[in-house]
Amino acid sequence: MRVDHATYKKIKTYFKRQDLLSWKPFSNRSIGTSIGCFLPCDTDIVFYLLDYLIHKNIISEGNVFCDNGSGDGRAMILANAMFKMPSIGIEGEDKYYYKSRTHIRHFIAKKLIDDEEVIPILGDFRSDESYQEIKYEFKDVKVHFNYQTNARFIAEKIFLQGNLGTVFLHHNFLEKPLNFRGLDLTLVLEATKKGQIIEIEKDDKKRKKKGHTSYYMDVYTKNKY
Numbered sequence: 001m002r003v004d005h006a007t008y009k010k011i012k013t014y015f016k017r018q019d020l021l022s023w024k025p026f027s028n029r030s031i032g033t034s035i036g037c038f039l040p041c042d043t044d045i046v047f048y049l050l051d052y053l054i055h056k057n058i059i060s061e062g063n064v065f066c067d068n069g070s071g072d073g074r075a076m077i078l079a080n081a082m083f084k085m086p087s088i089g090i091e092g093e094d095k096y097y098y099k100s101r102t103h104i105r106h107f108i109a110k111k112l113i114d115d116e117e118v119i120p121i122l123g124d125f126r127s128d129e130s131y132q133e134i135k136y137e138f139k140d141v142k143v144h145f146n147y148q149t150n151a152r153f154i155a156e157k158i159f160l161q162g163n164l165g166t167v168f169l170h171h172n173f174l175e176k177p178l179n180f181r182g183l184d185l186t187l188v189l190e191a192t193k194k195g196q197i198i199e200i201e202k203d204d205k206k207r208k209k210k211g212h213t214s215y216y217m218d219v220y221t222k223n224k225y
């Protein structure tokens with residue numbers, strides 16, 4: 001698949017501007033919400049990580065994607081615009097949910113995302129009710145994403161309710177990957193500051209807790225019931 005860098009540049013520039021306007025990107029701290037914390041992902045890192053996973057055939061263009069705790073919607077917008085993934089985003093905090101709707105409208109107007117296939121939900125990602133009014137069910141989601149927020153809840157739900165082969169992408173800056181019941185850790189990626197993606201050993205002793213400047217993507221697969 002050829003990556004459309006011109007489209008990506010528009011997404012990157014837009015969210016960079018949002019960060020400058022409404023969030024303090026250099027304060028190096030997250031903002032508390034009623035149910036977790038809001039820290040927007042770095043679009044470069046998520047873009048390159050998803051691209052890498054597609055090239056490794058771990059996920060595919062067109063897979064249904066869900067950002068569990070979707071904040072201002074940037075990961076779901078990116079997944080749809082760049083990789084044609086139908087995208088769901090579940091956010092529990094009104095303020096960020098409404099921001100995500102504004103951003104989605106912007107990219108629909110620019111014809112960069114599909115208005116039927118980018119679905120923001122105001123709700124709790126732990127709850128089945130969040131899927132009640134949309135055309136997808138929890139088990140239709142092939143790629144679950146979470147940026148270090150209440151990850152254990154979504155991992156357990158994937159184990160209990162997801163289809164075999166469901167992939168869970170845990171984006172984080174932790175010292176080591178978490179263990180989740182029923183999910184196999186299949187790959188550990190590190191995004192370097194220069195935007196390179198490297199595969200690292202699953203039990204890499206050199207892995208450090210790096211703060212908000214370097215990131216890991218721990219990739220899990222549901223292989224058993």
Ligand SMILES: C[S@@+](CC[C@H](N)C(=O)[O-])C[C@H]1O[C@@H](n2cnc3c(N)ncnc32)[C@H](O)[C@@H]1O
Binds near residue numbers: 093
């Ligand atoms: C670290 S931010 C990540 C935002 C977004 N995924 C991104 O990468 O830019 C986590 C978000 O998850 C939301 N959140 C935490 N627990 C949640 C839950 N159980 N259901 C829905 N949203 C949740 C928080 O309100 C916050 O906006």
